Amino acid sequence: MALFFTGLGTLVGSGVMAALCYRRATLATRVAVTGAIFGAGLVLVPALPTLFGGGTLVASLPWSMPGAALRVGLDPLAALFVVPMAVLGVLAAIYGARYLDPAHANGTLGVHWLAFNTLIASMLLVVVAQNGVLFLLAWEVMSLSSFVLVLYDGSAAEVRRAAWVYLVATHLGTACLLAFFTIFGAAASSFDFDAMRASATAVPAGLLFVLALIGFGTKAGFMPFHVWLPEAHPAAPSHVSALMSGVMIKSGIYGLLRALTLFGPPPAWWGFLLLSIGVTSAVLGIVLALAQHDLKRLLAYCSVENIGIIAVGVGLGLLGKAYGLPVLTALGFGGALLHVVNHAIAKGLLFFGAGAVLHATDTRDLNRLGGLLCRMPLTGATFCVGSAAICGLPPFGAFVSELLLYSAAFVAGTTGSPALVAAAAIAITGLALGGGFAAACFAKAFGIAFLGEPRSAAAAAAHEVGTPLTAVMLVLSVAAALSGVLAPWVVGSLAGAVANASGTSLNGTTAGLGVAVDGLFFVSLAAGILIAVVLVLTLTRWLLLRRRPIGATGTWDCGYARPSPRMQYTASSFAAPLVELFQGVLRTHRRFTPPVAIFPPSATLSTHTPDTLQELLYAPIFVGISNALASFRPLQHGRVQLYVLYIAVTLGLLLLWSFQ
Amino acid sequence: MNPSVTFGGPLATALGLVGAPLLLGVINKTKAFFAGRRGPPLLQAYFDLVKLLGKGAVYSRTTTWVFCAGPIVGLAATLVALLFVPLGGVAATFAFQGDLFLVVYLLGLGRFLTVLAALDTGSSFEGMGANREVKFATLAEPTLLLALLALIRVAGSPWSLSPTLGNISTASSLGTAPVIGLVAVALVVLLLSENSRIPVDDPNTHLELTMIHEVMVLDHGGPDLAFILYGAALKLWLFATLLAGIVVPVRTGNLAVDLGATTLVALAVGVVVGIVESSMARLRLIHVTHLLVGALVLAAVALLLAVGWSR
Structure with missing residues (x-):
């Protein structure tokens, strides 16, 4: 644990140094990024062996705070969150160093980097804290530092508003957590997690569960408490959005999982409640995403969907515990935890891509983009990979987590209990609808932004972004593919974390996950065959066309001789028929000026879907x-x-x- | 050792690779019969494929590599999916717990790339087709999974396609007939919608505004179009054999009989599709949604009955 603390110290120390040399923006950036790389690297040294090898590292230091102790523990569950946080933190720092232009920073860059490195450090501290007071302090530092990060471009009124919404939402959540820890801690007469776990029978568990659900759910973005995400993510600089959406909101999931380990066996209604919240978030989140025309707002709503998918997994896992089905428990928690990692990879990649688009075209409005794939080939290719990955399509990693969740639902669906079968049917319908809408959503996001003809002069003049940015996106694309192709190994190494989260023995968890791991070999095989077949077909096509005439012409225009880029399908038109299905829930605003008179001068239609x-x-x-x-x-x-x-x-x- | 375990899967896959375009011929012959025409030859799809593979190509200046990747990935994904789908009682080449999710998502991957290739042309028509395709596919996906869950319950098998279909004949009794019947009806709707047949989409329509699948591939030609055509035939084969394996469960254990019987029933499914296409017009796009939601409800009722049956 000494290395871990050295890493945290390096992160915070380099942040403070960056803040001190705020007058020299380039130097501040270099100091902070170097500190982030070394700090996160040091943290990974104990975290990786713990994740793959198991075991728990603990450390306890005296602290003069009443009721608090500096107790930290790094078990596989914590390590599963530490690793993506540290890795994505480093990538975001490298990306941000280039993304935020030091020349235009007017002195705020030092503060930005202090908050950035503090955010990474506080997230890491949240997941290792073993004491309620320490946890809450780290949690609050995490919230405040991310608030400062969102406020980077504070001269814009919408950014200030977004940061304000975030600050209010996160503190309402924290208030519930404060109540949670106070009630639990008072019953246990100690805020140490071990002591709290020992007195789990003496507390009003149902009330505490609901408090934890609201408190952590606000941070994670569960459906009724999600409103800050679509405000804060677009307002923040893109590397911050990537970090917040990729890993920070997962601290809410971590908190919920850790809180669940404090209780005894869960009653069934916890599982049903979490499952319903998950399905609602998954379906409505992605439908709202589909309705957005702001690229980063779309990605923010998509995070709500993925958090919902994770909640479905946790809900199924809890049902497994409540009904005594170890396989369901292992598959539910396993799918949820694997999705935490896969979503961090894919969403990080997509926000970095959105940042590159914003950098190159200065707009996030899909209806002003188009044709970027020719102009930004690397960004486009990696965004395409990220889109396929986040829809859960094989051979990428998120497919494996969805496979585990579907398997869990099928386990529940083949039991004798009608309640479980109903839960399974709801989970399957929700996951499948969510998956289908996600494909539609990202066909829209990638198709409208990167394909076709540019819809504005800015998009037509776009250029590829610099090497550090594209390199970061390439690294994440490779990670997304590897986590799918190496599925059996990846899922096998989850066992320790799943055992921690579900509170079952390692052997039982391994046996439960084994049901899926045996089959995952075939997923890797299918990925291999798929890649081979694609190569063979590409070669065949090349051989066939080698000596033949290849013509180039305009797209088929149905006889109309002067098509213009403005006549292409837009983001609004692509989404409209799908969004109409949910007209009862969404309130899409239409501003419509119809064509009037015999020779209409102009007509406009624009749509906007608020929350x-x-x-x-x-x-x-x-x-x-x-x-x-x-x-x-x-x-x-x-x-x-x-x-x-x-x-x-x-x-x-x-x-x-x-x-x- | 039972030969159907070792050779059955690859043989069934090979049968699909060779026989899939024949299904298109059967549909067209049936439609010609009902229209009182002689119709194109039964092997017309094969002739088309050979002709297209021999042609050059013309590409829109708007398009990028995505446009070429669409047909290739679409065909590749369907091919790989076929390796996991059993032909009636004959187990697939590969089977594992969860293979049905792999099949569904592989088809989804193929669709995703086809849709992107359509958007790559920058044409409004293809944008329209793309968005209808994703809309109907989204509504179809939960139906397929719920129907399969109901089937798995009555078959009493692990959640994998091959053992499920293998168990159906042994599990078959009067009690399971309603479940299997409802699942079959839901699957017929899915077959028609996933393969862009009437009443969801008209493969012979000539107006770009009304098309779904055809309009997405409007700008493709030559070998690319051949890949698309072959991929579509394979997908139709996949659904037809799945349906055939469920409604007429011939499970003698003799490889030749099992393969032959399911293939014949699959071709009969082609005749049914031809009859549907001859006897009704396509639905208005709004009503397609109702049809697909209806299929989802049927699948849910099947699941409900399956719960009652096993208790």
């Missing part, structure tokens, strides 16, 4: 609260002397209250 929950649920609540609190405004008049008086009066009252 229904934000509009119908949160906005009225917050307006109501704000109005109610307005009556206290006379108390707040800006005279510091009177504020001091308030404090004195409050202290006096507290004193009286404590004496009575």
